[in-house]
Amino acid sequence: MHEFKFEPVRLPAAAEDPAGVSGKIHRVPWGDHCAHAVVVSERGEVGIVETAGAVVLVEKNLAGEPRASLDFESRPLAAIAPLAGAGADALWAMLTRL
16 A cells, blocks of 8 residues: 655645745655656645755655655746636545545
8 A cells, every 4th residue: 555645735826926836745656757746736726846956855665666755845836727626626535535
């Protein structure tokens, strides 16, 4: 069984907002090898954020694949958009059950 840890990721109201993205994401598969991450907020929005400088820890799963912890603090967004209708609620419920 995989152990995922989620902390709320705070997304600003707009991609141009200087507040940026703040929050932590743990055990992201290959997170240290990707240039961007997709994040979902409690408000039902999805954002794309650069990962450069956000990797704080890299561990390996039983198969030897990397799992990274990412820490975002006032990180600017590349893009932000609302998730449509009930899909946002269903996605957030699924993510918080893991």
